[in-house]
Amino acid sequence: MARPSAAPAQVGGAWLDGLGRPLRDLRISVTDRCNFRCSYCMPKEVFDKDYRFLPQGQLLSFEEMARVARILVAHGVQKIRLTGGEPLLRKNLERLVEMLAALRTPEGRPVDLTLTTNGSLLARKARSLRDAGLQRVTVSLDAMDDTIFRRMNDVDFPVADVLEGIAAAEAAGLGPIKVNMVVKRGTNDQEALPMARHFREHHGGRVVLRFIEFMDVGATNGWRMAEVVPSAELRDRIAAIYPLHALSPAQVGETAERWGYDDGHGEVGFISSVTQAFCGDCNRLRLSTEGQLYLCLFAGQGHDLRSLLRDPAGLDDAAIADSVGALWQVRRDRYSELRARLPTEPGQAPRKRVEMSYIGG
Ligand code: SAM
Ligand code: SF4
Numbered sequence: 001m002a003r004p005s006a007a008p009a010q011v012g013g014a015w016l017d018g019l020g021r022p023l024r025d026l027r028i029s030v031t032d033r034c035n036f037r038c039s040y041c042m043p044k045e046v047f048d049k050d051y052r053f054l055p056q057g058q059l060l061s062f063e064e065m066a067r068v069a070r071i072l073v074a075h076g077v078q079k080i081r082l083t084g085g086e087p088l089l090r091k092n093l094e095r096l097v098e099m100l101a102a103l104r105t106p107e108g109r110p111v112d113l114t115l116t117t118n119g120s121l122l123a124r125k126a127r128s129l130r131d132a133g134l135q136r137v138t139v140s141l142d143a144m145d146d147t148i149f150r151r152m153n154d155v156d157f158p159v160a161d162v163l164e165g166i167a168a169a170e171a172a173g174l175g176p177i178k179v180n181m182v183v184k185r186g187t188n189d190q191e192a193l194p195m196a197r198h199f200r201e202h203h204g205g206r207v208v209l210r211f212i213e214f215m216d217v218g219a220t221n222g223w224r225m226a227e228v229v230p231s232a233e234l235r236d237r238i239a240a241i242y243p244l245h246a247l248s249p250a251q252v253g254e255t256a257e258r259w260g261y262d263d264g265h266g267e268v269g270f271i272s273s274v275t276q277a278f279c280g281d282c283n284r285l286r287l288s289t290e291g292q293l294y295l296c297l298f299a300g301q302g303h304d305l306r307s308l309l310r311d312p313a314g315l316d317d318a319a320i321a322d323s324v325g326a327l328w329q330v331r332r333d334r335y336s337e338l339r340a341r342l343p344t345e346p347g348q349a350p351r352k353r354v355e356m357s358y359i360g361g
């Protein structure tokens with residue numbers, strides 16, 4: 001990773017990148033493994049028994065992850081999301097949660113600490129995660145229809161168990177809960193309305209459903225524009241049954257556009273990274289399980305932080321901070337904004353791109 005040449009520009013203590021965007025959001029992938037094989041993320045044909053996941057010795061320890069987080073919180077990070085792979089597969093994750101929950105921003109505030117999960121282990125773990133200091137969770141669920149969901153996760157996992165996980169998270173106080181639904185035309189788009197209905201009716205507006213456009217992340221999911229359902233189309237479909245009004249963003253850099261139900265039954269979100277890119281205020285930095293830093297979800301390569309963390313000379317926090325600051329300073333990534341100008345169909349432009357299960361959502 002590059003050594004610094006000059007101190008990075010800052011605003012309110014946060015580093016600014018080459019397009020003037022502050023670093024605010026750190027996503028830490030705690031494992032590249034998963035017990036699901038969602039076709040849009042880890043298709044079975046690629047992630048099969050011969051697939052080589054990262055060996056144990058290459059993973060960052062919780063202490064290393066917490067150290068990176070501590071350094072970055074001192075330089076503007078206000079929000080940390082644990083992800084993967086399936087983060088709840090990483091043993092004793094509660095220990096990492098505890099370390100991160102103890103962090104304070106320079107203003108003395110705790111960080112906004114959250115986690116994205118497929119929900120399969122949530123019923124068992126919600127209470128201990130909450131006790132460790134986790135504030136809230138995002139749960140992925142792609143259909144209410146059991147047959148469709150089992151087909152999409154491709155390991156025959158039932159909807160009922162994910163719903164049980166959501167209920168356990170709610171009971172443990174891990175809210176507000178968000179539910180992410182990736183929508184693929186012809187696969188589960190007919191499930192958008194049943195999903196909206198369920199979360200309006202069963203959770204009294206306390207669970208926020210967000211529709212995510214199927215993205216061309218990674219190089220294995222056979223992405224085709226024809227399978228993307230634009231958020232505007234979905235929103236029209238929902239609004240035809242449950243009228244909606246636009247809400248203002250809760251935070252700068254928020255990925256979802258928020259819409260409220262006119263009848264007061266909570267809200268829904270639309271994450272439109274294909275049809276309406278939101279790179280303009282992207283404040284996210286990603287740390288992979290083995291300690292590579294990624295400046296963009298669509299980056300071709302990461303920057304090796306692990307070797308700095310394990311430098312035999314024993315680099316101090318200031319030296320690590322300077323290196324990451326120098327990297328952030330030259331960041332000019334805005335893949336989604338440029339996507340429209342790139343070839344989009346598989347086969348046209350094979351290029352190296354990191355997998356979502358490796359880098360985290
Ligand atoms: N395993 C956890 C889960 O599924 O929630 C966390 C990791 S997963 C990579 C994070 C998020 O990325 C999930 O909400 C998932 O639906 C989303 N995702 C994965 N592949 C995607 C794709 N091709 N397009 C859009 N979203 C995707
Ligand atoms: Fe696993 Fe999440 Fe990817 Fe599905 S989206 S395969 S649950 S990492």
Ligand code: SF4
Nearest residue numbers: 279282296297335336
């Ligand atoms: Fe951020 Fe890259 Fe996504 Fe744009 S494409 S919003 S820069 S992660």
